[in-house]
Amino acid sequence: MDPTLFSTLVMLAVVLLFLMPSAAVTVYAERRVSAFIQNRYGPNRVGPMGLFQPFADVIKLFLKEDIIPTGANRFLYTLAPMIPVTTAVITVGVIPFSEHVYIADLNIGVLYLLAVASLSVYGVTLAGWASNSKYSLLGGLRAAAQMISYELPMGVALASVILFAGSLSVLDIVNSQDIWWNIFRNPIGFVIFTVAVFAEANRTPFDLVEAEQELVGGFHTEYSSMKFGTFFLAEYMHVVIGSMLITTFFFGGYHLPFAGYWLPEMSVLAKSILDIFVFIAKTVFWVFVFIWVRWTIPRFKYNQLMRLGWTRMLPIAILNFAVLAVILYYL
Amino acid sequence: MEIYLFILFATLAVAAAVGMITSKDTVNSALFLVVNLISVAGIFLLLRAQFLAVIQILVYGGAIMVLFLFVIMLLNLSSEENMISRFSVKYAIAFLLGVVVLSQLLYAIASVTGTLPYVSPEMERVGTVEALGDALFSTYMLPVLVTAILLTAAVVGAILLAQRKFSGKENK
Amino acid sequence: MLEQYLPVLILVELAIILAIAFILLSRLLGPNRPASNKLGAYESGMDPIGQARDRYSVSFYIIAMEFIVFDLEVIFIYPWAVRYQEFGEGTLWAMMLFIFILFLGLIYTLKKGSFDWDTEHTATRKPRL
Numbered sequence: 001m002d003p004t005l006f007s008t009l010v011m012l013a014v015v016l017l018f019l020m021p022s023a024a025v026t027v028y029a030e031r032r033v034s035a036f037i038q039n040r041y042g043p044n045r046v047g048p049m050g051l052f053q054p055f056a057d058v059i060k061l062f063l064k065e066d067i068i069p070t071g072a073n074r075f076l077y078t079l080a081p082m083i084p085v086t087t088a089v090i091t092v093g094v095i096p097f098s099e100h101v102y103i104a105d106l107n108i109g110v111l112y113l114l115a116v117a118s119l120s121v122y123g124v125t126l127a128g129w130a131s132n133s134k135y136s137l138l139g140g141l142r143a144a145a146q147m148i149s150y151e152l153p154m155g156v157a158l159a160s161v162i163l164f165a166g167s168l169s170v171l172d173i174v175n176s177q178d179i180w181w182n183i184f185r186n187p188i189g190f191v192i193f194t195v196a197v198f199a200e201a202n203r204t205p206f207d208l209v210e211a212e213q214e215l216v217g218g219f220h221t222e223y224s225s226m227k228f229g230t231f232f233l234a235e236y237m238h239v240v241i242g243s244m245l246i247t248t249f250f251f252g253g254y255h256l257p258f259a260g261y262w263l264p265e266m267s268v269l270a271k272s273i274l275d276i277f278v279f280i281a282k283t284v285f286w287v288f289v290f291i292w293v294r295w296t297i298p299r300f301k302y303n304q305l306m307r308l309g310w311t312r313m314l315p316i317a318i319l320n321f322a323v324l325a326v327i328l329y330y331l
Numbered sequence: 332m333e334i335y336l337f338i339l340f341a342t343l344a345v346a347a348a349v350g351m352i353t354s355k356d357t358v359n360s361a362l363f364l365v366v367n368l369i370s371v372a373g374i375f376l377l378l379r380a381q382f383l384a385v386i387q388i389l390v391y392g393g394a395i396m397v398l399f400l401f402v403i404m405l406l407n408l409s410s411e412e413n414m415i416s417r418f419s420v421k422y423a424i425a426f427l428l429g430v431v432v433l434s435q436l437l438y439a440i441a442s443v444t445g446t447l448p449y450v451s452p453e454m455e456r457v458g459t460v461e462a463l464g465d466a467l468f469s470t471y472m473l474p475v476l477v478t479a480i481l482l483t484a485a486v487v488g489a490i491l492l493a494q495r496k497f498s499g500k501e502n503k
Numbered sequence: 504m505l506e507q508y509l510p511v512l513i514l515v516e517l518a519i520i521l522a523i524a525f526i527l528l529s530r531l532l533g534p535n536r537p538a539s540n541k542l543g544a545y546e547s548g549m550d551p552i553g554q555a556r557d558r559y560s561v562s563f564y565i566i567a568m569e570f571i572v573f574d575l576e577v578i579f580i581y582p583w584a585v586r587y588q589e590f591g592e593g594t595l596w597a598m599m600l601f602i603f604i605l606f607l608g609l610i611y612t613l614k615k616g617s618f619d620w621d622t623e624h625t626a627t628r629k630p631r632l
Contacts, residue, residue: 008509062532063533066529073358081522115389121397318609394570394571461585478579487611
């Protein structure tokens with residue numbers, strides 16, 4: 001077999017084996033951190049410090065009854081939970097974990113990310129529609145409108161990142177940050193992108209989709225068993241992937257701070273190991289920020305959410321892009 | 332390899348198109364159309380049009396079909412009986428048009444011989460973003476600007492069409 | 504070029520298989536004891552009233568249409584952002600004009616209050632920009 005193809009296949013297996021547990025670990029981390037923030041214990045019974053809690057949860061979900069409500073559209077009801085988890089997994093395809101370790105380096109990497117993100121809208125919309133429950137339908141519609149609204153500022157913020165890299169390849173974008181991370185060169189873009197990622201992942205303060213007080217569970221009200229579990233898993237995968245995206249585009253990816261100045265030449269293996277550690281450390285930091293924000297900031301109202309997205313973030317993102325383009329052109 | 336991928340995507344596209352027409356539920360139809368559009372994106376990719384392929388998914392799959400879904404849900408056309416027309420004359424005309432299109436398609440297919448066209452290394456470059464940008468923003472700069480005006484007109488049109496049904500907020 | 508996409512294609516297939524496996528496994532492993540109360544739609548313990556699929560606010564529809572238009576704008580921006588250093592000054596300002604024209608469209612929508620989802624009570628306030 002072709003060696004490069006073989007190495008990418010190995011990469012695929014490693015990434016999938018890494019992503020699945022990372023979602024479970026994030027669930028555990030969220031419960032522990034939220035308990036810490038609220039001065040509680042959190043899960044501490046299953047295994048040492050409750051570490052096996054997420055696995056126990058998954059096994060429990062698998063063994064629960066799988067209910068399809070009478071009024072539901074059976075086909076769409078079953079199809080809907082598959083979509084978010086699929087889109088979450090295929091997003092990692094273009095994220096570089098190191099200069100040499102990535103699944104694919106595409107000429108259109110950034111657009112690939114946006115395209116995949118835009119397809120994840122179907123999961124929530126169809127779940128809401130197929131359930132034939134009022135809470136689900138409202139939750140699904142809200143989710144869809146929210147996700148497409150925040151995709152635009154996200155796209156424009158990414159366009160301003162491309163101005164620095166001059167390429168749509170994600171690897172080139174990370175390599176353009178070897179000295180100055182984009183958070184320093186493009187702080188407004190960073191803020192907009194981060195907020196948009198929070199909104200795309202349907203996390204507080206943007207979790208209107210499943211605002212318990214008004215919509216019960218939102219689009220997954222009617223779901224049970226692992227169908228619910230799949231939505232739940234996908235949500236946390238989106239948190240992990242959102243953290244990876246923020247790291248990749250604005251936090252220098254696998255580069256240490258100002259690495260271009262002082263980091264000596266290393267062998268491929270040593271560099272890869274260092275890169276992966278740096279990348280994971282940054283991702284873990286951002287996952288922590290996701291959790292921290294959820295337990296600190298209250299939820300928006302839906303009208304505030306829409307107003308923020310369209311009347312603030314989109315114009316600011318476009319202006320930021322235009323100003324940066326002019327400055328960089330004459331610099 | 333390439334020919335197998337082509338057969339995979341082409342079969343998927345045709346199957347999804349047939350599914351779209353025959354499916355009784357309009358939401359299912361819309362989803363079949365999404366599958367069809369994504370398969371066509373795969374075919375674009377096989378023709379080395381990377382940018383076009385991803386745009387196909389992004390715009391048609393992610394934006395336009397979401398609007399379709401919203402409209403289907405808005406009108407609540409959930410089953411087929413809502414769409415059956417009363418006049419069989421329409422069926423006759425539709426049938427005739429269908430026969431014409433089908434015969435054209437069959438003629439086009441029959442006139443093609445041989446296998447997939449050979450893709451030269453130069454052609455590989457044409458589908459990249461860089462090549463497309465070079466063409467768009469030098470030779471075709473004016474059409475791009477005209478597109479901006481067209482898109483703005485579309486914004487205004489969309490608002491005017493829909494806003495009237497709003498709760499009269501703009502009168503204040 | 505196509506070799507780059509092969510891993511992505513494999514990843515997509517793996518992801519789909521994984522998703523189907525999740526759903527199938529829970530179907531196979533879980534018990535199946537249907538009951539009419541269990542299968543009804545959840546409406547806070549009351550019997551569900553009418554169908555859930557009803558007509559809803561046209562605002563969602565406007566959002567979707569606006570999204571298409573601005574999505575297209577973003578897509579025009581990307582190829583330019585990749586190569587903007589190679590083009591002359593004229594192209595830079597032509598592109599600024601492009602962004603400006605679309606910005607006008609955005610301002611029009613905002614002034615029309617399409618994204619003002621306030622209720623009647625709060626809608627008496629002027630839409631803030």
